[in-house]
Amino acid sequence: MTEIHPGQRVAVLADAQNLYHTAQSLYSQKIDYGSLLKKGxxxxxxxxxxxxxxxxDAPEEETFFEALVDIGFEPKIKQIKTFGDGTKKADWDVGMSLDAVTLANHVxxxxxxxxDGDFSRLCSHLRHEGVRVEVMSFRESTADELVDAADTFIDLSARQETFLL
Incomplete structure (x- = not known):
């Protein structure tokens, strides 16, 4: 397993929807993406x-996307889909997983x-490939299987003053 060292190459993949909804439901606050990236x-x-x-198509989202770029993130944007019955769906599970597998040879x-516990299988695969996996999320809403599958878990709830705006 890869140990932490200063020359280590790192990719940070942030599920913005998951983080946003959790920060809102638990603390009625927003994520500090600058601190998230720095700690990652x-x-x-x-x-x-x-x-x-x-x-x-929320009024403030363009500003948010621009702020992510200024912080150092590359935003990958997906349109929300509305189905005939009025339900809406949009997630990046497959996209994040594919990017992680693609990046594994470069980090x-x-x-x-x-x-999201759906990523536990991805963690196992990456670790099998020799890639260290770190998970950063709010413990109250993080699946146990994801915590168990990662090399390290960083609980954002334990440092709200750092990770929340």
Missing amino acids: VSGRELTRAIAYVIQA DTVVLCTG
């Missing part, structure tokens, strides 16, 4: 930072910023 990188060499976002560590 932790003095190592950043190879790529991607924030997976949903475009829902030593993948930092997944999500609490």
Whole structure:
């Protein structure tokens, strides 16, 4: 397993929807993406930072997307889909997983910023490939299987003053 060292190449993949909804439901606050990225990188060499976002035509979202770029994230944007019965759906699980698998040959560590248990199988695969996996999320809404599948878990709830605006 890859140990942490300053020259380590890191990719930070942030599930913005998961983080946003959790921060709102638990604390009625927003995520500090600058602090999230800084802690995810932790003095190592950043190879790529991607924030997976949903475009829902909200008035402030363009400003948010621009802020992500200024912070150092590459936003990947997906349109929200509305079905005939009025339900809406948009998620990046497959996109994040494909990017993580693609990046695995170019990094030593993948930092997944999500609490979604669907990513536990991805963690196992990446670790099998020799990639260190770190998960950053709010413990109250993070699946146990995701915590167990990662090399390290960083609880954003334990440092609300750092990770919330």
